[in-house]
Amino acid sequence: xxxxxxxxxxxxxxxxxxxxxxxxxxxxxxTVVNFWVPTQTTTKPAVVFLHGFAxxxxxxxxxxxxxxxxRYSVYVPxxxxxxxxxxxxxxxxxxxxxxxxxxxxxxxxxxKCTLVGFSYGVMVGFKMAEIYPExxxxxxxxxxxxxxxxxxSKARLHRLGFNSWPDYLLPDSVKGVETLVQLASHSFPxxxxxxxxxxxx
Numbered sequence: 362x363x364x365x366x367x368x369x370x371x372x373x374x375x376x377x378x379x380x381x382x383x384x385x386x387x388x389x390x391x392t393v394v395n396f397w398v399p400t401q402t403t404t405k406p407a408v409v410f411l412h413g414f415a416x417x418x419x420x421x422x423x424x425x426x427x428x429x430x431x432r433y434s435v436y437v438p439x440x441x442x443x444x445x446x447x448x449x450x451x452x453x454x455x456x457x458x459x460x461x462x463x464x465x466x467x468x469x470x471x472x473k474c475t476l477v478g479f480s481y482g483v484m485v486g487f488k489m490a491e492i493y494p495e496x497x498x499x500x501x502x503x504x505x506x507x508x509x510x511x512x513x514s515k516a517r518l519h520r521l522g523f524n525s526w527p528d529y530l531l532p533d534s535v536k537g538v539e540t541l542v543q544l545a546s547h548s549f550p551x552x553x554x555x556x557x558x559x560x561x562x
Contacts, residue, residue, distance in 0.1 A: 483503070
């Protein structure tokens with residue numbers, strides 16, 4: 362068992378003690394979204410954490426979920442194609458992600474929520490607010506432009522030193538994963554290569 366798997370096993374236990382556990386929600390046949398949800402029914406305000414284009418929901422938001430679980434109903438989904446969320450569809454759009462998360466929240470009984478988005482999660486959050494205004498009460502934006510226009514996209518890629526977003530976001534080597542982690546975070550400590558290798562796998 363790799364170090365990352367051991368850490369996730371430990372993290373799952375801590376989150377369960379805090380009253381948050383994983384639950385798979387079938388959005389439609391062939392599409393299942395994994396959510397971390399309150400283990401007990403609650404009337405506390407709902408906060409939904411939307412992760413960026415790396416890792417999964419709970420690895421991204423573990424500290425925030427633990428800190429807010431006493432005061433809020435915390436929901437942490439994995440986007441489709443990330444973590445434990447799957448689909449047999451080839452759809453990859455932000456709109457598809459927004460629809461899956463919104464439909465999953467409705468199936469979980471969430472009628473109104475605050476979205477907290479990081480990077481790619483902000484784009485999904487904006488789309489959710491546009492399509493489902495009755496669901497989204499407010500949106501917290503972190504580490505993301507309001508809209509990713511072609512000019513913003515090209516300038517950002519040039520500054521990062523990549524030719525395309527897939528070259529940056531979908532590394533195919535240990536060095537590529539290290540570069541992604543270092544560029545996507547502030548003052549993140551250098552990790553041993555075996556951890557980057559586990560992330561790549």
